[in-house]
Amino acid sequence: MDIKNTTKGFTNxxxxxxxxxxxxxxxxxxxxxxxxxxxFAYNAQVNMDNRGIDFGLRFLGxxxxxxxxxxxIEYSGASTYARAYLVGVLNTILVAAIGIFFAxxxxxxxxISRLSSNYLISKVAEWYIEIFRNIPLLLQLFFxxxxxxxxxxxxxxxxxxxxxxxxxxxxLYIPKFIWTNFSVLFYSxxxxxxxxxxxxxxxRKQQEATGKQIPKFFISLGIFTIVPxxxxxxxxxxxxxxxxxxxxxxxxxxxxxxxxAIIPELMAxxxxxxxxxxxxxxxxxxxxxxxxxKGQKEAAASIGLTPGQILRLVVxxxxxRIIIPPxxxxxxxxxxxSSLAAAIAYPDLVLVFAxxxxxxxxxxxxxxSITMLTYLxxxxxxxxxxxxxxxxxxxxxx
Amino acid sequence: xxxxxxxxxxxxxxxxxxxxxxxxxLFVLGIADVILNSFFEINxxxxxxxxxxxxxxxxxxFIGLHYIRIEFSGNRILDNLNKNIxxxxxxxxxxxxxxxxxxxxxxxxxxxxxxxxxxxxxxxEECTGSGACWIFIKTWFPRFIYGLYPNAEIWRINLTFLxxxxxxxxxxxxxxxxxxxxxxxxxxxxPFIAINLISGGNFGLEWVETTAWGGLSLTFIISxxxxxxxxxxxxxxxxxxxxLAPVIRYSSIGFIEFWRGVxxxxxxxxxxxxxxxxxxxxxxxxxLVRVIIAITLFEAAYMAEVIRGGLQALPRGQYDAGxxxxxxxxxxxxxxxLPQALKLVIPGIANTFLxxxxxxxxxxxxxLLELVGMIDMAKSNPDWLGFxxxxxxxxxxxxxxxxxxxxxxxxxLERKYKTDR
Numbered sequence: 070m071d072i073k074n075t076t077k078g079f080t081n082x083x084x085x086x087x088x089x090x091x092x093x094x095x096x097x098x099x100x101x102x103x104x105x106x107x108x109f110a111y112n113a114q115v116n117m118d119n120r121g122i123d124f125g126l127r128f129l130g131x132x133x134x135x136x137x138x139x140x141x142i143e144y145s146g147a148s149t150y151a152r153a154y155l156v157g158v159l160n161t162i163l164v165a166a167i168g169i170f171f172a173x174x175x176x177x178x179x180x181i182s183r184l185s186s187n188y189l190i191s192k193v194a195e196w197y198i199e200i201f202r203n204i205p206l207l208l209q210l211f212f213x214x215x216x217x218x219x220x221x222x223x224x225x226x227x228x229x230x231x232x233x234x235x236x237x238x239x240x241l242y243i244p245k246f247i248w249t250n251f252s253v254l255f256y257s258x259x260x261x262x263x264x265x266x267x268x269x270x271x272x273r274k275q276q277e278a279t280g281k282q283i284p285k286f287f288i289s290l291g292i293f294t295i296v297p298x299x300x301x302x303x304x305x306x307x308x309x310x311x312x313x314x315x316x317x318x319x320x321x322x323x324x325x326x327x328x329x330a331i332i333p334e335l336m337a338x339x340x341x342x343x344x345x346x347x348x349x350x351x352x353x354x355x356x357x358x359x360x361x362x363k364g365q366k367e368a369a370a371s372i373g374l375t376p377g378q379i380l381r382l383v384v385x386x387x388x389x390r391i392i393i394p395p396x397x398x399x400x401x402x403x404x405x406x407s408s409l410a411a412a413i414a415y416p417d418l419v420l421v422f423a424x425x426x427x428x429x430x431x432x433x434x435x436x437x438s439i440t441m442l443t444y445l446x447x448x449x450x451x452x453x454x455x456x457x458x459x460x461x462x463x464x465x466x467x
Numbered sequence: 468x469x470x471x472x473x474x475x476x477x478x479x480x481x482x483x484x485x486x487x488x489x490x491x492x493l494f495v496l497g498i499a500d501v502i503l504n505s506f507f508e509i510n511x512x513x514x515x516x517x518x519x520x521x522x523x524x525x526x527x528x529f530i531g532l533h534y535i536r537i538e539f540s541g542n543r544i545l546d547n548l549n550k551n552i553x554x555x556x557x558x559x560x561x562x563x564x565x566x567x568x569x570x571x572x573x574x575x576x577x578x579x580x581x582x583x584x585x586x587x588x589x590x591x592e593e594c595t596g597s598g599a600c601w602i603f604i605k606t607w608f609p610r611f612i613y614g615l616y617p618n619a620e621i622w623r624i625n626l627t628f629l630x631x632x633x634x635x636x637x638x639x640x641x642x643x644x645x646x647x648x649x650x651x652x653x654x655x656x657x658p659f660i661a662i663n664l665i666s667g668g669n670f671g672l673e674w675v676e677t678t679a680w681g682g683l684s685l686t687f688i689i690s691x692x693x694x695x696x697x698x699x700x701x702x703x704x705x706x707x708x709x710x711l712a713p714v715i716r717y718s719s720i721g722f723i724e725f726w727r728g729v730x731x732x733x734x735x736x737x738x739x740x741x742x743x744x745x746x747x748x749x750x751x752x753x754x755l756v757r758v759i760i761a762i763t764l765f766e767a768a769y770m771a772e773v774i775r776g777g778l779q780a781l782p783r784g785q786y787d788a789g790x791x792x793x794x795x796x797x798x799x800x801x802x803x804x805l806p807q808a809l810k811l812v813i814p815g816i817a818n819t820f821l822x823x824x825x826x827x828x829x830x831x832x833x834x835l836l837e838l839v840g841m842i843d844m845a846k847s848n849p850d851w852l853g854f855x856x857x858x859x860x861x862x863x864x865x866x867x868x869x870x871x872x873x874x875x876x877x878x879x880l881e882r883k884y885k886t887d888r
Contacts, residue, residue, distance in 0.1 A: 095714035102718060109745040116744050187558045188551035189565045203870035204863045205825040208839050212863065215846070216856040405730035412832060423736050433740040441729045441737070448728040 113434060128430050129154070135425050137416045139332050150426055157421035158443060164338050164417065165404040165447075171343035172403060173396075176350025183355050194351070202348040207409055209345055214337035214413045224315060224323045235313055239324055241331040242313035250306045257300040264296070265289040334415035338407065346403045350396055357392035358384065389462055397455035401448050408444070418443060486534045487545070493531030497524040497563070498570065505571045525563055532559040591851055603854040604861045607845045611838055611861070614681015620673060624684050627661045631691075658695060661688075677755040683865065685837040686827045689759060694820050696763040701770025706800065708775055719771070726768035731826055734761045739833040758830055766823050773815035777808035810884060817877030821870055838862050 117124060129151040136146050140156045141163060182194035201209070219238060222228065227237035234243045248254070272283040300306055313328030361384050369383040410417035411424055418440060427436045501524045503509040510520070532553050540546060552562040583598030586605075594600035604611070613621050634657065638649045665688070668674040680688065707719030726734070738761035739754060746752060781804060789799035809816075831840035842858035845851060 095712045098715050098718055112747050113744050115748050119748060185558075186551075186554055187562060189562050190558075193565055199871060200867065203825075203867045203874060205828045205839065205866055207828040207831075208859060208862055208866060211839065211843070212856075212859040216859055219855070405728075408730040408732045409829070411732060412829075419730075419732055419736070423733060427740065434744055437733065437737050437741045441733050444730055444733060445725065445728040 122431065124434065126435060128432055128435070131430075133426065133429075135429065137421060138414075139335065139416050150430070153426055154418070154422050154439070157416065157418035160415070160421070161404075161407055161410075161417040161419075162447070164335060164342070164410065164415065165407045167335075167339045168342035168346065168403050168407065169400050171339065172346040172350055172399070175343060175347035176396075176399075177354050179347060180351035180354025180358070183351060184358060198348045198351055201344050206341060206345045206406055207412060210337060210341040210409055210413060213340050214333065218333045218337055224325060227315075227325075233310075233312060235315075235325055237325075238333070239330075240333045241336060242325040242328045243331065244310040244312050245327070245329045247309045247311055248306065249308075253300055254297060254306045257297050261292045261296040264292050268292070332415070334410070334413050337413060338410050338415050341409075342403055342406060345406075346399050349399045349402070353392050353395040353399065354388075356395075357388040357390075360391040361387045386462070390459075393455065393459050393462060397452060397459070400455070401451055404447055404451065405444060483537065483540060483542075486537060490531045490534030493527045493534070495531075497526075497528035497531060498566065500524040500527065501567050501570050506574065524567060525560070528563040528566075529556070529559060532563070599857050599860075600854055601857065603845070603851055603857050607841070607851075607858075610682060610845065611841050612682045613684055614836060614841060615679040616675060616681070616684075617673075617679065620667070620675060623664050623667070623672065627664050628684070628687070631657070631661070654695065658692065677753050680755065681836040682841050683838045685835065686824065689755075689762065689827050689830065689837070690820065690824045692759050693762040693766055693823060696759070697767040697770050698816075700763065700767035701774055702805070704767060704771035705774035705778060708771065709778055723768045723771050726765050727772070731762070731765055731829055732832055734765050735830060735833050737761060754833065755835065758833060758835060762823070762826075766819065769819050769822070770816070773812050773819055774808065776815060777810075777812035778804065780811055781808055813884060814877045814881040817873060817880065821873050821877070824873070825866070825870060838865065 113124075130149050132146075133148055133150045133153045134146050135153075137144055137153065137156055139160065141159045142152075142156060144152055144156050179194045179197060182190045183198070185191045185194070221236060221238045224235070224237040224239050227235040227242075229235055234241065236242075268283075268285055268288055272285040276282055301308075311327050313325035313330075315323055316326045317323055365383055365387065366379055369379040374382065407417060408419045411419040414420060423436055423440045427433060430436070504524075533556065535545065536549055536553050536559070537545070538549070540549075553559050579598045581598070583596045585594045585596045585598065585600050585602055588594070588602045589606065591600070591602070594602055609618070609621070613624055616624060631653075634649060634653055638646055638653070641649065663669065664672070665680070666675055666677070704719050704723055707715045708723065710716050710719070735758060738757040742757050742761070743752070785803055785807065786799070789803040794802065827837055828839035830837060831843065836844055839862055842855075842862050846853075846855045846858050
């Protein structure tokens with residue numbers, strides 16, 4: 070019996086159906102993992118001893134003494150490595166957020182166009198998807214950065230948008246908003262959002278109790294415009310603009326000073342990421358809308374809903390359930406792909422931290438681990454948020 | 468507003484010829500206006516106010532399309548046209564906008580690509596036309612395909628890939644009995660032949676450093692080897708993730724989710740700067756090998772998820788049937804479960820491979836130059852400055868052809884395997 074059990078244990082290596090088969094492979098796995106990690110740790114220890122470097126995160130407090138071209142927070146060469154890391158993370162999040170925003174809009178539009186009954190529109194959408202999906206993202210990024218944006222005019226002949234924004238080879242310059250008493254406006258916006266949530270709750274209660282529908286959309290639109298507007302007029306909030314002005318820096322070099330500068334690296338990266346990811350989102354949207362059966366639409370039409378209501382109340386809630394999980398994956402991919410920034414020198418996490426900071430400190434293990442863990446946590450945060458949203462949208466069985 | 472257009476009466480079959488002639492006339496007028504405006508700089512409507520003038524083609528086309536929108540006209544061409552681009556006024560406007568944008572953009576693009584482009588010559592100075600300079604591509608072509616591989620030895624790469632192609636093609640035509648041996652040869656023996664042939668160093672072949680490898684051939688070398696290695700690892704991880712033993716399951720989950728959560732670029736950095744620290748002091752591992760290992764581990768995690776999808780799609784009855792025949796875990800999986808599961812996920816595997824091919828250009832961040840990297844190098848060569856666009860368009864077309872044909876193939880496989888379930 071014993072022998073039989075042992076042989077079975079080997080055959081049931083992963084299955085864990087016998088006592089031996091349950092514990093032997095698992096112990097083996099644990100030992101294997103410990104061995105691998107131990108071996109690597111030992112080698113790393115020896116190598117670092119030989120090179121005279123120690124392991125630790127103390128370097129994060131040291132002065133970074135390099136400049137970053139583009140930063141959302143105060144940063145100078147005198148700041149610490151930790152500060153540089155934060156700048157990198159914020160720049161990554163910024164470009165990912167911009168990319169997600171545009172990719173979603175474009176993806177939804179393209180996905181719906183792909184289903185259009187208009188032959189031209191659906192063909193154009195189809196070819197857009199086929200072209201942009203099948204070219205490596207890095208190549209698209211290089212194309213936008215080295216070919217398309219380099220073809221823009223010099224600052225002196227910049228493309229002028231109504232004398233407020235200027236697009237040139239040095240980037241896009243837009244006016245800067247200068248607020249006074251911004252916090253008052255901010256609180257009023259928050260207050261109006263809270264009010265709108267209450268209106269929605271009340272409207273739902275009313276509809277469930279009496280069957281009457283309150284025009285909640287117009288009411289909330291009204292709240293959202295009137296409350297901030299009132300604070301704007303009464304609360305002493307004022308807004309002025311700082312326009313970018315063409316300045317002569319030297320004999321031949323002109324550039325814009327003032328306003329907000331959107332550097333070409335950011336534009337190229339945002340364009341490449343959103344155009345590329347939009348193709349995948351478009352396919353998700355198309356699959357989602359096609360996944361709602363025809364019977365659903367016919368049933369909705371037969372109880373007298375208008376086409377708009379059918380789309381809003383019947384098709385979209387069901388389609389979203391199919392669309393959200395794969396779209397989450399695309400958002401995660403976009404965030405991870407934003408690390409391609411390093412290839413065109415947009416100062417994101419990889420370039421600032423895993424590039425410049427690592428060159429200066431030589432602390433490969435610490436810096437690469439921190440970078441990887443950061444991406445891992447961003448991925449986890451996005452997937453937790455989208456899971457929460459997904460459960461909220463899922464069918465509520467009563 | 469639209470009703471006002473009906474002063475001639477609603478477009479209908481009664482006055483079919485009248486409406487069609489007016490409609491087609493206006494439609495053609497609109498298109499002619501765009502063409503004249505954008506290519507001959509003649510503005511036939513310059514008498515009108517400027518803002519109005521800008522929209523004239525759209526207005527003409529819109530009214531024209533309105534008049535030819537006749538349901539059940541009996542004319543098949545007209546009915547098809549109406550159904551496809553002119554079903555209502557919104558569709559008509561969108562169709563017009565697309566037609567106008569295409570008219571304005573396609574001819575200049577074709578001019579740049581072909582008619583004004585330069586094809587003949589050897590140097591940059593011979594690029595005199597206003598179009599693209601394809602001489603750049605022609606001169607650098609061997610570099611784009613073979614990297615810095617010595618010219619005299621290029622036949623070795625050619626031979627390797629010809630052998631590969633011949634083997635794969637013959638795999639499709641020979642009877643299944645021989646096919647089995649071809650596949651075994653391809654998977655287990657051919658890789659060694661290929662590596663020996665390309666890197667050399669024995670059998671009287673000259674040794675070629677991996678730093679000299681590059682171009683499109685490197686793209687294929689990396690993706691094929693990574694696919695070959697990531698497949699078995701992915702299979703074990705997929706089985707591990709479905710295992711009942713918690714330690715194995717959670718370590719598989721941890722491994723898979725870790726690699727799926729980090730971007731490839733950090734993995735490559737890890738391979739190039741962190742991995743040497745983890746190896747015993749004094750050992751040297753070639754950078755290309757390290758990169759292939761890193762990409763393999765990265766892709767294995769994705770492969771594991773694809774294979775797990777196949778395992779999950781199999782009905783429970785298959786497992787029960789295997790067990791009831793007295794099969795052990797391995798025998799059941801090898802003979803019953805995996806053959807079916809893998810067949811199910813062939814399209815998924817093709818898609819993973821596609822993603823892998825699209826990811827390979829990234830290796831330029833660690834200094835390996837495949838096609839995109841070579842173009843990056845060529846465009847910064849002092850003799851050939853300013854041809855970035857041509858280079859990227861060339862690379863884009865090459866990658867597009869590869870990826871598009873692969874995605875088409877995977878779609879056809881998907882259809883093929885859908886029918887028998």
